[in-house]
Amino acid sequence: MAKRRKVANPLALAVLAELTAESMHPYEMGRRLKEHGKDRDIRYTRSSLYMVVEQLRKAGFVAEQETVRDNRRPERTVYALTDDGRGELHDWMRELVAEPQHEYPMFGVALSLLAVLPPTEAADLLEQRHTALTAQVEEIRTTVRTAGEQGVPWIFLIEEEYRRGVLEAELAFVTGLVASLRQPESVRARQEFFDNRT
CATH class of the missing domain: 1.10.287 (Helix Hairpins)
Incomplete structure (x- = not known):
């Protein structure tokens, strides 16, 4: 039976997976998700990406690492994967891969x-x-x-x-x-x- 997740949006899973490579800000996450073709599997907008990152932060799965300031761009907060986030990612992936879920296409x-x-x-x-x-x-x-x-x-x-x-x-x-x-x-x-x- 599927576990009740603190952040159940599939976009959250993709964000956690992207952060296993390195810490980054949401804009970079969005660019990489698109570059890796994940936008074909996961529907999202820029605002929904920022919302999911904030939900992951509140759940303790990601943490603010630093704020980058660039004269040409607004401040950007860089997020890192926490140990709890890594555990959530692996637990959620194991569930999704092993247990068929009823979907409603x-x-x-x-x-x-x-x-x-x-x-x-x-x-x-x-x-x-x-x-x-x-x-x-x-x-x-x-x-x-x-x-x-x-x-x-x-x-x-x-x-x-x-x-x-x-x-x-x-x-x-x-x-x-x-x-x-x-x-x-x-x-x-x-x-x-x-x-x-x-």
């Missing part, structure tokens, strides 16, 4: 309510999704191939491989669902169901 919501659409329209829309998913899979393949050619170690590409695997599974599911929706007996059964609901 929007596509699952749409599928649970698919019966409100006429079968032919649902199939048409799913074919549009299929096209978009195919493009995303190809983009990931290109990214991984290019990164590999540039010598990026495979461990830094595993989230892309995971994303590709999930998208490929969804592609296979969508392909089968479209085929089912296009079968006349399936369309007729769904249309009767749809007609009875309206």
